[in-house]
Amino acid sequence: xxxxxxxxxxxxxxxxxxxxxxxxxxxxxxxxxxxxxxxx
Numbered sequence: 001x002x003x004x005x006x007x008x009x010x011x012x013x014x015x016x017x018x019x020x021x022x023x024x025x026x027x028x029x030x031x032x033x034x035x036x037x038x039x040x
Contacts, residue, residue: 014022 011022011026014025
């Protein structure tokens with residue numbers, strides 16, 4: 001749970017710093033997770 005909070009903090013930091021870079025970094029992760037959940 002602590003790891004997830006740290007991860008969310010990092011993502012928040014990226015979005016605050018640069019929304020476009022943050023979006024580009026996060027989008028592939030979201031797609032991979034979505035595919036993984038779909039395939040399970």
